[in-house]
């Protein structure tokens with residue numbers, strides 16, 4: 001199912017549970033601003049290449065719009081739109097003073113050299129610099145981008161507006177990045193999983209995990225879960241998939257991935273058909289790569305009892321229904337992966353304060369936010385007699401609706 005159709009469907013279900021006014025519902029759904037820019041740059045061989053970049057600014061009722069920038073061949077306006085909307089509900093679920101936005105460029109970062117990526121990022125920044133800003137819209141990394149991308153945006157933006165570290169988060173520490181941001185989404189996934197398991201009288205230790213995606217989010221989640229005694233029995237990335245029913249040695253896998261640029265060929269496991277990773281036997285499945293991967297084609301075959309959505313919108317609404325009938329419990333993206341944007345908020349606060357926190361403070365604050373977020377989501381589940389996805393959606397949508405009305409909706 002198209003990502004935007006799926007996200008709108010979840011929003012509308014939440015709006016109905018909340019009894020939202022239909023005009024307010026319509027206004028919350030339509031993005032504040034959609035930006036589409038052409039980015040032409042010289043490649044290393046002297047030929048010109050043109051890419052299309054998007055920044056969708058969904059809502060700013062609760063504060064500056066916030067969200068990552070994705071470099072991926074499948075980036076399209078509908079998906080960026082859906083991801084921007086999800087950011088609005090996510091920042092509200094986390095209860096941080098932001099709205100939502102998302103950006104993306106349709107490109108394959110693996111096929112571009114570092115200098116081509118730098119030129120692409122600078123051209124994109126030149127096209128959108130007037131529309132982003134410390135109190136307007138603050139980008140961050142997402143799939144295919146990272147601290148280096150944020151450093152180039154910071155540098156290009158600062159040429160127009162003066163030195164502005166708070167205009168992006170997820171930057172290198174040397175440029176004002178926060179300690180703990182690199183690991184934050186994965187660490188948030190750990191805290192979210194602990195909160196859910198705790199409610200079911202279980203702990204991480206001894207549970208069997210499968211993780212799809214071994215980039216920033218998947219690899220940090222794997223490392224932290226492994227440290228807590230969780231048994232990771234299968235992992236996949238773009239290069240392939242591996243499994244080991246006794247549990248994969250994650251520190252060795254991290255070393256292998258650094259050297260070989262992927263999980264493929266890891267000697268500490270057997271290779272597995274990547275198409276089967278989501279239906280591999282486990283207790284807990286963590287999708288940490290692309291959207292829409294859990295759908296009506298594979299939902300019936302899923303063996304996990306719990307799904308922790310580290311990726312954005314990995315589960316189609318049709319799959320939600322099938323999995324719910326099977327009794328599978330899904331911890332939704334807008335809560336489960338909110339650790340990244342929460343520490344982005346801490347980074348922005350540190351930049352504005354001009355004061356750096358130590359890593360222990362960052363991680364402790366993150367745990368406080370994730371624990372509170374779980375409690376708030378559960379509260380909405382009880383109020384509206386709904387599952388965790390609708391608990392999170394009603395929580396986020398209600399907070400944004402309240403802010404919108406307070407700002408003068410009635411006027």
Ligand SMILES: NC(=O)C1=CN([C@@H]2O[C@H](COP(=O)(O)OP(=O)(O)OC[C@H]3O[C@@H](n4cnc5c(N)ncnc54)[C@H](O)[C@@H]3O)[C@@H](O)[C@H]2O)C=CC1
Nearest residue numbers: 142143144185213214215216217237238289311312337340
């Ligand atoms: N980086 C962050 O702070 C946050 C990221 N997310 C979401 O988490 C997910 C992963 O993002 P990152 O780890 O940042 O990206 P990344 O670019 O660091 O890693 C992506 C990983 O997915 C793998 N992958 C790509 N296509 C695949 C496929 N077809 N099958 C299996 N694996 C595949 C890549 O090989 C790589 O291991 C995305 O959905 C992103 O939107 C959500 C919240 C915050």
Ligand SMILES: O=C(O)CCC(=O)C(=O)O
Nearest residue numbers: 067068140142340341344
């Ligand atoms: O850290 C951020 O500002 C946003 C991260 C992001 O793109 C996401 O949570 O999906």
